Each structure stands twice: as structure tokens, then as C-alpha cells.
Amino acid sequence: MKKMPFSSRSTLNKPSIRRAAIGVVAFASAAVLLAGCSTGTSSATASSKIRIVDIAALITDSFFITGECGAKDAAAKYGASLTFEGPTGNSATDEIKAFAAAAATDPNAMLVAPFSNTGFSTTVGPLMKKGVPVWATGQSLTPADAYGTTITNYLEASKPLEQIIGTLSKGTGTVGLIADTTGNTTDSDRYTQLVPALEKDYPGLKVLAPQYAQNSTSIAATDTAALIQGNPNMSVIYATSGPEAVGAASAIKAAGDTKKISLVSFDSSPDQITLLKNGQLAATVGQSPYEGSYIAVQQVIKYLKAHPGSTKAVPATAALTATPTYLLTPQNVNTATAKKYQYFTSCS
Numbered sequence: 001m002k003k004m005p006f007s008s009r010s011t012l013n014k015p016s017i018r019r020a021a022i023g024v025v026a027f028a029s030a031a032v033l034l035a036g037c038s039t040g041t042s043s044a045t046a047s048s049k050i051r052i053v054d055i056a057a058l059i060t061d062s063f064f065i066t067g068e069c070g071a072k073d074a075a076a077k078y079g080a081s082l083t084f085e086g087p088t089g090n091s092a093t094d095e096i097k098a099f100a101a102a103a104a105t106d107p108n109a110m111l112v113a114p115f116s117n118t119g120f121s122t123t124v125g126p127l128m129k130k131g132v133p134v135w136a137t138g139q140s141l142t143p144a145d146a147y148g149t150t151i152t153n154y155l156e157a158s159k160p161l162e163q164i165i166g167t168l169s170k171g172t173g174t175v176g177l178i179a180d181t182t183g184n185t186t187d188s189d190r191y192t193q194l195v196p197a198l199e200k201d202y203p204g205l206k207v208l209a210p211q212y213a214q215n216s217t218s219i220a221a222t223d224t225a226a227l228i229q230g231n232p233n234m235s236v237i238y239a240t241s242g243p244e245a246v247g248a249a250s251a252i253k254a255a256g257d258t259k260k261i262s263l264v265s266f267d268s269s270p271d272q273i274t275l276l277k278n279g280q281l282a283a284t285v286g287q288s289p290y291e292g293s294y295i296a297v298q299q300v301i302k303y304l305k306a307h308p309g310s311t312k313a314v315p316a317t318a319a320l321t322a323t324p325t326y327l328l329t330p331q332n333v334n335t336a337t338a339k340k341y342q343y344f345t346s347c348s
Contacts, residue, residue, distance in 0.1 A: 050079075050109065050304055052297060053102040056086035057095050057115040057138075058215075062242070062269040062343035063289050064113055067137055069347040070290035071111060074297035080108075082297065090215040092116035099123055103132075109300035111293065112146075113138045117185060121145060131311040133303045135296040138289065139186045144318035148299055150292035154189035157285050157325040161264055162197050164283045164327075165236050168262040171202040173235030176227040178220050178244040179210035190240045190266050205235075213244045220247025221254075228255045236262045242269035249280045268328055268342045276333045286341025288323040295321060 054071045056064035068084040075082035085102055087094035092115040099112055100123050109132060114120060117139050124134045124145040133147040140149045165175060175198065180187035195207050211227065213220035220243060228234055228251065237252065239245035245265035252261050258280065265272060268286035275281035303314065326341040
């Protein structure tokens with residue numbers, strides 16, 4: 001995944017500032033969820049032998065790196081060890097293989113941030129039956145085999161974009177949609193309700209069918225260039241994740257249409273923050289991967305402490321724990337609140 005320079009994030013890399021900016025949200029939410037996590041013997045003693053493996057969908061992506069930071073901070077606080085693993089390419093198959101390989105090392109608990117919500121049924125279920133809690137982050141599993149799930153309410157989070165798109169387009173012209181992959185519900189939830197709402201509330205808008213860029217900046221740029229060329233009345237382009245937004249921005253700039261075509265997106269990678277500050281991105285929805293993974297680690301540690309040495313099946317649930325989002329704009333991007341929703345490229 002190509003990354004643009006982002007020199008302004010250096011202060012957020014410092015652990016103390018990072019925890020102040022993002023961790024405070026996690027600590028506040030988790031206090032209610034995890035009251036009693038330190039019961040029994042001390043946290044360090046009770047958790048000293050707990051080994052957790054966190055499998056990300058793409059370990060080079062800033063969203064998943066931010067989740068890694070939350071997971072590692074929680075593990076450090078409660079005396080557990082945590083390793084962060086996963087593919088370096090955009091491959092659901094490779095992530096499933098990475099999960100299976102890690103599961104074979106007999107960890108005490110696992111986290112997974114799945115690209116495919118249907119690809120883990122043969123691995124998560126057997127682990128849970130052996131007494132190993134598995135927590136999903138960022139996406140739910142089908143079937144609902146996990147002990148719990150922390151996830152953005154994507155349908156709600158995309159709603160503010162309707163008003164933004166309506167305002168930017170003035171209710172006329174064509175809206176282009178650059179999405180990730182077909183069948184990816186995490187991605188499609190970001191536009192399946194948004195598109196009908198736009199068509200209902202702004203009948204003068206024409207919303208095009210999604211173009212699938214497969215999490216690739218270069219494919220997104222190519223798709224966007226084709227949309228611009230084929231639709232001279234294009235007013236807004238909506239990119240559903242970071243690489244799509246970066247590719248779309250480059251195509252809009254190359255076409256010389258930065259004043260005519262507005263760009264909005266989902267996620268808040270360092271590249272997207274740069275685009276916001278440069279005026280190339282009108283708005284984007286930031287998520288809380290740090291909080292989602294922090295809570296996940298707390299929850300599996302709480303379970304293990306309550307069931308020491310148990311080999312009984314861990315109860316699975318379809319219940320979801322929603323994590324907050326925030327609409328970032330060029331006007332608020334430098335505020336303290338906005339910085340809580342901006343992703344990292346490292347945990348140092």
C-alpha cells in the first residue's frame with residue numbers, strides 16, 4: 001500500500017500523548033464493561049502466563065496498526081503477552097492461513113480483524129470449544145462463533161456523509177462510488193443505506209454503481225479517472241476506505257478537477273489526514289480501532305481470569321459492542337477530539 005509523507009503525526013507516536021488522545025476513550029468505555037477485571041490475585045500474577053495472538057487483515061495498514069497499539073497497551077496493563085501477526089497483502093485467504101497457523105501454537109486467547117466474515121468457521125469454532133476465547137474486531141463473523149465483537153456501526157456512521165454530499169453537490173450532478181471489494185459487508189455497509197437516502201433526498205443526483213478498487217490505490221486512481229472522463233457532470237466522489245480515497249484524490253488532481261469535484265471518504269489514515277489538511281478531501285469518517293482492540297484484550301483476559309485452566313467451551317455470541325466514529329473535516333482536523341480518531345503507522 002503506497003503511503004504519502006505525513007510528518008505532522010510525530011507527536012502522536014509518543015506513548016503518553018497517544019494514550020491521552022485515543023486511550024482515554026477506551027479507558028472510559030471499558031470501565032463499565034470490565035468492572036471486576038482485577039478481582040482475585042493481582043493482575044500481573046493472574047495474567048502472567050496469558051498469551052494472546054492478534055491476527056490483522058493487513059499488518060501494514062494504519063487502521064490495523066492502530067488496533068495493534070490498543071491491544072498491546074491493554075496487554076501490557078494487565079500483564080499478558082501479545083503478538084501481532086497477519087498478511088502483508090490484501091488477501092483474505094492469507095489471513096485465514098495466518099490465523100490457523102497461530103491457533104496451532106496453542107495461545108490462551110486470540111483476536112481477529114477479518115477481511116472475510118465467513119472464512120473463519122473452521123478455525124474459530126474449534127478454538128472456542130477448547131476453551132480459547134476469540135474476539136473479533138472491526139467485522140463480525142458468520143456464523144457468530146466469537147466470544148465477542150467490537151465494531152463500528154457502519155450504517156449509522158455513514159449517515160453524516162449524506163448531508164455533506166448533498167451540500168457539496170448542491171443536489172445536482174453525478175456521484176461516483178469507489179468501494180473495496182464486492183461481497184465485503186464491512187465495506188458495503190458504508191454505502192448500502194447511504195445511496196438510497198441520497199437518491200430519495202436529492203432527486204437531482206445520479207449515484208453511479210460502485211467501482212471495486214480492491215483496497216488498491218492504483219486501481220482506485222484508474223477507476224476514478226475513468227469515472228471522471230465518462231461523466232463530465234461529476235460533482236462528488238465517495239471513497240469507502242483509505243487506499244480508495246488516496247487513489248481517487250490523485251486522479252481528481254491529475255484531471256485538474258479539484259475545484260469541480262469534491263471527495264469524501266471513510267477512515268482516517270495518515271494519508272487521508274494529509275489530504276484533509278491540503279484541502280483535497282472534504283470530509284472523512286474516522287473510526288476507533290485502538291479502542292476496539294483495547295476492549296477486546298480486556299475482555300478475553302477477564303474471561304480467562306474467571307475460568308482459570310478451563311477447557312470447557314467458551315460461549316459465543318452475536319452481540320456487538322459498538323465503537324464511536326467522528327466526522328473529520330479540514331476545519332476540525334487539528335482539534336483534540338479529531339486526533340482521537342486519526343490512525344497511526346507505528347506504536348512507538
